[in-house]
Amino acid sequence: MTTTTKTNSGVLSSKIQEQIDQLFSTILSEQQKFNTTKSADSDKVDFFKNKLDSYTKNRGREFFYNYISSGRGHGPFTELLDGSVKYDLINGIGVNLLGHSHPLMIKANLEAATVDTVxxxxxxxxxxxxxxxxxxxxxxxxxxxxxxxxxxxxxxxxxxxxxxxxxxxxxxxxxxxxxxxxxxxxxxxxxxxxxxxxxxxxxxxxxxxxxxxxxxxxxxxxxxxxxxxxxxxxxxxxxxxxxxxxxxxxxxxxxxxxxxxxxxxxxxxxxxxxxxxxxxxxxxxxxxxxxxxxxxxxxxxxxxxxxxxxxxxxxxxxxxxxxxxxxxxxxxxxxxxxxxxxxxxxxxxxxxxxGNFYGENGKIAQLEKKFLEKFQQLQTSVGKDKLSYFGGIGTMISFEVRDGNKKVTTNFAKKLFDNGVIAFTAGQDPARIRFLLPLALTDEHINEIFTIVEKTFNEDSWT
Ligand SMILES: Cc1ncc(COP(=O)(O)O)c(C=O)c1O
Incomplete structure (x- = not known):
């Protein structure tokens, strides 16, 4: 048995490697099933509410979103404990840049299990x-x-x-x-x-x-x-x-x-x-x-x-x-x-x-361009009075709802959440809605995200 490689601590043998590879494939293929938005399962609604209430009571204050992850999700998708699946465009306030259950994440966790401490x-x-x-x-x-x-x-x-x-x-x-x-x-x-x-x-x-x-x-x-x-x-x-x-x-x-x-x-x-x-x-x-x-x-x-x-x-x-x-x-x-x-x-x-992420033609430049183009189209469609500003750089994109009033912006973020896209607010005077995009987004995802954002703009409940 080899105990430590030059760059990796922990125990390692051909049997461990084989089992890691097997687990990796099984976990990845299970996580890959979370690949589309979905509303909550009716039989999980009470369970979810109880969990949320107990956590809220424990920490002494409410959460911004009714969100507890089930630990399942793939790419831009995250599943909540109520069985709903949403686009995660804030990814842990910027942490999950590569997206949920990225192969490297699964590998890092499995390899870490071979080490003698946490x-x-x-x-x-x-x-x-x-x-x-x-x-x-x-x-x-x-x-x-x-x-x-x-x-x-x-x-x-x-x-x-x-x-x-x-x-x-x-x-x-x-x-x-x-x-x-x-x-x-x-x-x-x-x-x-x-x-x-x-x-x-x-x-x-x-x-x-x-x-x-x-x-x-x-x-x-x-x-x-x-x-x-x-x-x-x-x-x-x-x-x-x-x-x-x-x-x-x-x-x-x-x-x-x-x-x-x-x-x-x-x-x-x-x-x-x-x-x-x-x-x-x-x-x-x-x-x-x-x-x-x-x-x-x-x-x-x-x-x-x-x-x-x-x-x-x-x-x-x-x-x-x-x-x-x-x-x-x-x-x-x-x-x-x-x-x-x-x-x-x-x-x-x-x-x-x-990878091909950086530089003028990298994935990040492409995501920035696509999101700004999509926001331009959306502004034409919903009007500048509703979508008064959009902008950003790289995978950091934001927009303003009406005059950037903090309460209206918070309401909009919560409505967007209910409709299947998780973003977050930022700033005040004006407040903005902020996306921290994961790199796992495809054109198909982006089109669906903008359909949801447009639908939210066209609802009046956030105003
Ligand atoms: C620019 C900047 N600096 C520092 C921090 C603090 O980081 P942490 O929450 O990991 O302590 C944040 C967190 O949002 C941040 O955005």
């Missing part, structure tokens, strides 16, 4: 963590100065880690520049970076964060000038006190606000001249633009000092330069992640980079 430790690590780190660092090392990767338990924790590294290097310059409508997570530090006061009601303000306007999609020509003027203003009021500029190149929770290469280059040049580090939050954008990272898609490789990832990467953490490598003692932690998620992280990176 979680990969930081003190006691496994070759899988090394392999995933190598895949991530290799994907950026050619053009950027990023050299190291450190695992964390979530996207918010990755941002906390990034802040600590930057603070240590820049002490005592602790002030941070962020952008209006930013979202950075729910930790004690990141709730202070997130530009949403109602997300930190009753919380003490622990960080000094100063906000500049992000790119203004309505006034692209004056955007850079406006933001630079705001930055100069911040500098004049708090001279030489900033450690970093933290930015999402595509602001996810704001409903996909993004700029142009020239805008980013302009603000990064300003920061660099003042000795301020550039920290990009790629927690939501990783894998979802025309390159593996959004900073690569915008051609900003030379500028980045710190990049945080999570969600679709299946591993969470920060990539940073040699200069930002911290002193011993600052960073540690029990877990790197589960063995299955770490294996999935490595597989995802290799799969995305070796």
């Amino acid at each position: 979680m990969c430790g930081n003190l006691q690590t496994y070759v899988d963590a090394n392999e995933a780190s190598i895949a991530l660092v290799n994907s950026v090392k050619e053009k950027s100065r990023l050299k190291h990767f450190w695992f964390t338990g979530s996207g918010g924790c990755a941002n906390d880690l990034a802040l600590k590294l930057i603070w240590q290097k820049k002490a005592p310059k602790y002030n941070l520049i962020a952008f209006k409508k930013a979202f950075a997570g729910r930790t004690v530090a990141t709730q202070d970076i997130t530009d949403k006061p109602d997300f930190r009601e009753g919380m003490p303000k622990l960080l000094n964060v100063f906000y500049a306007p992000h790119f203004n999609q309505k006034n692209p020509d004056t955007s850079l000038e406006n933001t630079l003027s705001a930055l100069n203003d911040l500098w004049e009021r708090n001279p030489d006190s900033f450690c970093a500029m933290m930015i999402e190149l595509v602001q996810g929770e704001a409903g996909f606000i993004f700029g142009e290469k020239k805008f980013y280059e302009g603000i990064f040049k300003w920061a660099k001249e003042k000795g301020i580090y550039i920290w990009i939050d790629e927690v939501q954008t990783f894998g979802r633009t025309k390159e593996l990272f959004a900073f690569q898609a915008f051609g900003l490789d030379q500028h980045v000092d710190m990049v945080t990832v999570a969600k679709a990467a299946h591993i969470c953490g920060a990539l940073y330069t040699e200069e930002l490598n911290p002193k011993p003692g600052l960073i540690a932690g029990t877990f790197n992640g589960s063995i299955a998620s770490i294996k999935m992280g490595q597989k995802t990176i290799n799969y995305l980079l070796n």
Whole structure:
């Protein structure tokens, strides 16, 4: 029996491999049966309601959607515990980029079962963590100065880690520049970076964060000038006190606000001249633009000092330069992640980079084009008063319902859910409906999705 391969931990023998292959095929063919939308089974409705009520009671507050997964689903389809099957266009708020029960996911889970623990430790690590780190660092090392990767338990924790590294290097310059409508997570530090006061009601303000306007999609020509003027203003009021500029190149929770290469280059040049580090939050954008990272898609490789990832990467953490490598003692932690998620992280990176997903003619560019074309047709059909905006980049597409009123937008999202498409809301003033598309979508799926969206627009119950 071989116990460990160079790149995979766990027990392995020809018998185990044969059984893994058999299980893999059986699980995949069972999951592939979930390949079309379907309404709830009448005999499961009460059971589902009971489960939902008990979970709601337990956690003390209602869910946004009446959703509990049955653990069954394939590609863009997810089955709920009531037997209904819906299009999942939010995929775990960005995690399941490859779609449900993707072969790599099944493999990662089966391979993980051969390992002697569930979680990969930081003190006691496994070759899988090394392999995933190598895949991530290799994907950026050619053009950027990023050299190291450190695992964390979530996207918010990755941002906390990034802040600590930057603070240590820049002490005592602790002030941070962020952008209006930013979202950075729910930790004690990141709730202070997130530009949403109602997300930190009753919380003490622990960080000094100063906000500049992000790119203004309505006034692209004056955007850079406006933001630079705001930055100069911040500098004049708090001279030489900033450690970093933290930015999402595509602001996810704001409903996909993004700029142009020239805008980013302009603000990064300003920061660099003042000795301020550039920290990009790629927690939501990783894998979802025309390159593996959004900073690569915008051609900003030379500028980045710190990049945080999570969600679709299946591993969470920060990539940073040699200069930002911290002193011993600052960073540690029990877990790197589960063995299955770490294996999935490595597989995802290799799969995305070796498949035809990126570049001007890749699958992601095609999905972006198709969705924007379909929204253009839909706007002609339902009218601009109902569908007032649509836009997006890569697999991050959003639209506005009427004037972007938060309540109407929430009602629309819930109606869409009832009709068979799971999306989510984002932003406020205006609020938007947000899709985080899975790569498993075909033209046939897209046509059906737009039939459902159009039907929802034509119903009045959400208004
Ligand atoms: C841009 C961004 N940063 C950070 C986070 C926090 O990640 P997590 O929820 O994994 O802590 C999110 C989550 O939505 C995010 O979108």
